[in-house]
Every structure is written in C-alpha cells, then in structure tokens.
Amino acid sequence: DTVLTQSPALAVSPGERVTISCRASESVSTGMHWYQQKPGQQPKLLIYGASNLESGVPARFSGSGSGTDFTLTIDPVEADDTATYFCQQSWNDRTFGGGTKLELK
Amino acid sequence: QVQLQQSGAELVKPGSSVKISCKASGYTFTSYDMHWIKQQPGNGLEWIGWIYPGNGNTKYNQKFNGKATLTADKSSSTAYMQLSSLTSEDSAVYFCVRGVRWFAYWGQGTLVTVSS
Numbered sequence: 001d002t003v004l005t006q007s008p009a010l011a012v013s014p015g016e017r018v019t020i021s022c023r024a025s026e027s028v029s030t031g032m033h034w035y036q037q038k039p040g041q042q043p044k045l046l047i048y049g050a051s052n053l054e055s056g057v058p059a060r061f062s063g064s065g066s067g068t069d070f071t072l073t074i075d076p077v078e079a080d081d082t083a084t085y086f087c088q089q090s091w092n093d094r095t096f097g098g099g100t101k102l103e104l105k
Numbered sequence: 106q107v108q109l110q111q112s113g114a115e116l117v118k119p120g121s122s123v124k125i126s127c128k129a130s131g132y133t134f135t136s137y138d139m140h141w142i143k144q145q146p147g148n149g150l151e152w153i154g155w156i157y158p159g160n161g162n163t164k165y166n167q168k169f170n171g172k173a174t175l176t177a178d179k180s181s182s183t184a185y186m187q188l189s190s191l192t193s194e195d196s197a198v199y200f201c202v203r204g205v206r207w208f209a210y211w212g213q214g215t216l217v218t219v220s221s
Contacts, residue, residue, distance in 0.1 A: 033207040042200055042211035043150070054209065086150055090206035093166065094140070094152035 004097035022087035031091035109212035127201030134182035
C-alpha cells in the first residue's frame with residue numbers, strides 16, 4: 001500500500017499563510033488530491049491532480065507537488081477554514097493520509 | 106445535480122451482517138465508478154473498494170476482502186455494500202462516493218454501530 005503521511009495538527013492566525021504537507025511512501029506522480037472535512041460533514045474536494053482547483057473552491061486554496069511530496073496552501077487563512085484536511089492518492093489503488101487538523105489562534 | 110442518498114443509521118449485533126444502500130441521481134449511474142470509504146470516530150479515511158455499475162466489476166482494498174461485498178442495481182440506480190461478521194472494529198461511518206481518481210461527490214454517510 002502507498003502510505004501517505006501528514007502532520008497531525010497546525011495552528012495559525014487568520015490572515016496568515018499556511019502550508020499542509022503530505023508525503024507518499026512511493027511516487028504517485030500527480031495523482032494526489034486534497035479534501036476539507038468539518039465535524040459531522042462529509043469531506044469536500046478542494047484540489048485534484050495535485051494542483052487543479054475544484055470548481056467553486058476559493059482561490060485562496062492551492063496545491064503543488066509531484067512524486068512523493070505535496071503541499072496544500074491556504075493564503076490567506078480565514079476563520080471558516082478550521083477543519084481537518086486529508087490528502088488522497090490515486091496512483092496505486094486509493095489511500096488517504098491521516099489528516100491534518102487546522103486550528104485558528 | 107449529482108446526489109447520493111444513503112440509508113439510515115444501523116445498530117447491529119456482533120457476528121451479524123448489515124447492508125447499506127446509496128441511491129444515485131442526477132447522472133448516468135452506469136457510467137461512473139462508485140467507491141466506498143470508511144471513517145471511524147476521530148480517525149482518518151479508509152478506502153474499501155469500488156464497483157462499476159455498468160458491468161458489475163469490483164475491486165477491493167485487500168484489507169476488506171471477505172468483509173465487504175459491493176453490488177449495484179441498475180434498475181434503481183442504487184449501490185449497496187454488505188458488511189459481514191461484524192465486530193466493534195466495523196463501527197464507523199461509511200460513505201459512498203462517486204469518482205474515478207478523485208472524489209467530488211459524497212453521500213451523507215451511514216453510521217454503523219456494532220454492539221450487543
């Protein structure tokens with residue numbers, strides 16, 4: 001299985017720039033996608049194909065990376081961005097990262 | 106618009122089975138893979154497998170071989186997942202998700218609680 005590793009938590013102030021990382025145990029090319037999940041809700045697709053913004057998602061969100069190292073950037077962070085963010089790869093079946101919980105100071 | 110409507114919460118006994126449903130609307134059901142995802146309380150997401158309703162082809166995460174069985178009814182545009190030999194480790198929210206490589210459309214989730 002392709003294992004995806006994310007930092008468990010981050011805390012930032014509104015208006016700042018935050019980067020959330022995801023490292024794959026093997027290359028997934030650009031087959032990496034990002035989701036936002038708020039408590040009690042289903043995950044919401046933010047970024048697909050490593051860097052493509054899903055329709056309707058604010059341009060404050062962006063993604064980058066290829067191979068094994070990927071980043072989701074939120075700039076600037078807003079209060080409503082408090083959530084858990086998951087990466088997911090589609091190069092080798094499907095696996096998800098453990099999630100990064102973003103809290104605002 | 107694409108909608109995936111899942112069946113309601115289930116309380117089931119250890120050792121039993123449960124079958125949850127996912128009714129699709131707003132698109133051609135037979136043209137897209139349907140995936141199933143597991144999320145335990147406070148935990149991350151696990152991919153269970155997918156079914157292509159057009160021909161019934163399936164693929165499973167090895168971890169769920171023998172645990173989950175995916176089926177689809179083209180006449181009612183409904184996908185099903187049966188979970189067998191349930192234990193407390195199967196207590197979770199289960200999502201049906203339309204997608205191929207990434208998942209843009211999610212059901213609301215079905216909570217399965219395994220308890221005697």
